[in-house]
Amino acid sequence: MSEPNCLVANDWVCGEYLRTRSQELTDATVQHLGITAVSVVIGLLIAFPLALFARRHRAFAGAVLGLTTVLYAVPSLAMFSLLLPVFGLSAALVVTGLVLYSLTILVRNILAGLEAVPEDAREAARGMGYGSWRLLWEVELPLSLPALFAGVRIATVATVAMTTVGAIVDYGGLGGLIMSGLQTDFKAQVLAASVLCVLLAVTADLLLLGLQRWLTPWTRIRTRRAAPTPGRAAAELPAESDATSDATSDAKPEAAGAI
Amino acid sequence: MNMLSEAYGWLATSANWQGEKGVWNRLGEHLYFTGTCLLVACLIALPVALLLGHLGKGGALAINISNVGRAIPTLAVLVLLTLTPLGKYGDLPTLIALVLFAVPPLLTNAYIGMREVDRAVVEAARGMGMSGRQVFLRVELPLAYPLIMTGLRSAAVQVVATATLAAMAGQGGLGRIITEGFNLQNTPQVVAGAALVAALALLVEGALVLAGRWCDPMRGRTA
Numbered sequence: 339m340s341e342p343n344c345l346v347a348n349d350w351v352c353g354e355y356l357r358t359r360s361q362e363l364t365d366a367t368v369q370h371l372g373i374t375a376v377s378v379v380i381g382l383l384i385a386f387p388l389a390l391f392a393r394r395h396r397a398f399a400g401a402v403l404g405l406t407t408v409l410y411a412v413p414s415l416a417m418f419s420l421l422l423p424v425f426g427l428s429a430a431l432v433v434t435g436l437v438l439y440s441l442t443i444l445v446r447n448i449l450a451g452l453e454a455v456p457e458d459a460r461e462a463a464r465g466m467g468y469g470s471w472r473l474l475w476e477v478e479l480p481l482s483l484p485a486l487f488a489g490v491r492i493a494t495v496a497t498v499a500m501t502t503v504g505a506i507v508d509y510g511g512l513g514g515l516i517m518s519g520l521q522t523d524f525k526a527q528v529l530a531a532s533v534l535c536v537l538l539a540v541t542a543d544l545l546l547l548g549l550q551r552w553l554t555p556w557t558r559i560r561t562r563r564a565a566p567t568p569g570r571a572a573a574e575l576p577a578e579s580d581a582t583s584d585a586t587s588d589a590k591p592e593a594a595g596a597i
Numbered sequence: 598m599n600m601l602s603e604a605y606g607w608l609a610t611s612a613n614w615q616g617e618k619g620v621w622n623r624l625g626e627h628l629y630f631t632g633t634c635l636l637v638a639c640l641i642a643l644p645v646a647l648l649l650g651h652l653g654k655g656g657a658l659a660i661n662i663s664n665v666g667r668a669i670p671t672l673a674v675l676v677l678l679t680l681t682p683l684g685k686y687g688d689l690p691t692l693i694a695l696v697l698f699a700v701p702p703l704l705t706n707a708y709i710g711m712r713e714v715d716r717a718v719v720e721a722a723r724g725m726g727m728s729g730r731q732v733f734l735r736v737e738l739p740l741a742y743p744l745i746m747t748g749l750r751s752a753a754v755q756v757v758a759t760a761t762l763a764a765m766a767g768q769g770g771l772g773r774i775i776t777e778g779f780n781l782q783n784t785p786q787v788v789a790g791a792a793l794v795a796a797l798a799l800l801v802e803g804a805l806v807l808a809g810r811w812c813d814p815m816r817g818r819t820a
Binding site: 408410411412413414415416417419420422423492495496498499500502503505506513516517519520523525528529531532535536539540543 | 600664667668669670671672673674676677679680754757758759761762764765766772775776778779784787788790791794795798799802
């Protein structure tokens with residue numbers, strides 16, 4: 339019992355805390371991961387057909403983009419509270435709220451990605467006798483993967499951060515530890531949960547980036563070839579990471595890429 | 598529909614608007630948080646972004662800062678700051694957390710706005726003998742203006758929505774109406790609180806659109 343004094347002294351960093359409450363931290367992290375993953379996957383499953391439909395019908399596209407933007411202005415705290423009468427205190431409530439938020443980002447990016455597919459590529463595929471489904475699956479989808487992944491990465495990182503607010507209905511993963519740490523003035527717990535939360539977001543982002551690289555090998559070849567040209571490379575450095583930046587550039591990642 | 602009419606009933610009750618827990622007071626606190634934070638965030642972010650954009654340097658930093666910013670949960674920052682000695686100064690944790698939240702999108706958008714100015718136009722201005730300062734003030738800034746304002750608007754809407762989190766750390770603002778309604782299991786009050794925040798967000802957006810048009814340096818000129 340030489341070390342527990344950091345718990346008594348209420349230090350910010352406390353090894354004893356990490357040792358004794360590792361189970362609590364693991365449970366919260368697992369819950370956090372689960373809520374985030376389920377939300378983004380469901381969001382993607384809803385966003386994709388929405389984007390496809392929006393591409394066919396212009397009027398519908400305006401309505402969808404407008405509605406999802408309004409949804410984004412609803413504070414997460416209010417969103418979770420509003421869904422309470424529908425779902426009760428459950429993880430489904432938090433997931434539903436997070437899905438609604440992720441739709442804003444995902445629909446926008448998928449739509450932008452599909453619209454940025456060069457018309458030449460489409461024409462060529464049609465000329466080769468591709469039907470509309472094969473065209474979508476084998477030409478348009480692969481070519482729009484970078485934009486789609488940019489959307490998924492933004493949505494995932496934002497969702498990891500927003501899951502913490504779910505603490506208000508007791509399903510906030512690490513957010514629950516942050517809130518109970520606030521109520522009991524438990525500094526080590528708040529810091530550990532916050533750091534874990536950021537680490538989770540960064541790890542998820544890097545994993546998705548790796549997956550994207552692996553799925554779209556052709557984009558790497560292009561950048562490698564472009565790199566030796568001076569000036570051009572400098573212009574492409576910000577442009578490449580651009581697609582992952584925020585709301586304004588989400589709407590038109592391609593425009594930003596064409597500096 | 599029933600809930601909406603009950604929420605309207607809550608809003609129509611004048612007793613709910615008066616006093617320390619009333620809507621007027623909470624609205625004032627909310628506007629104070631949002632206004633102060635946006636101002637401070639602009640003072641920090643815009644000079645840096647405009648300078649970096651003018652020099653064409655630090656692009657990776659300017660772009661990635663908004664990615665990093667998104668990964669940091671505002672609630673965690675708010676709670677961490679509340680537990681530090683800063684927590685004794687009342688509103689300070691909320692203000693700092695919201696400034697940290699608003700800086701990244703402002704910075705990134707202003708930087709992108711500056712870099713998206715047609716290079717040929719900048720070259721032409723240089724060729725006409727404009728100094729760096731003149732290029733910045735007369736060419737780059739007016740052309741980047743729309744995107745800078747877009748960044749400001751989206752940051753403002755986000756800050757209005759996120760300022761509700763202050764209530765979770767025991768601070769004021771319209772979020773308090775929501776959390777109080779939540780604790781009392783008074784759903785109409787929650788709906789009313791959410792509606793107030795959403796309405797405020799839309800109003801701020803509208804006001805900024807108007808202000809942006811009014812201040813537009815290209816106003817009255819052909820594009």
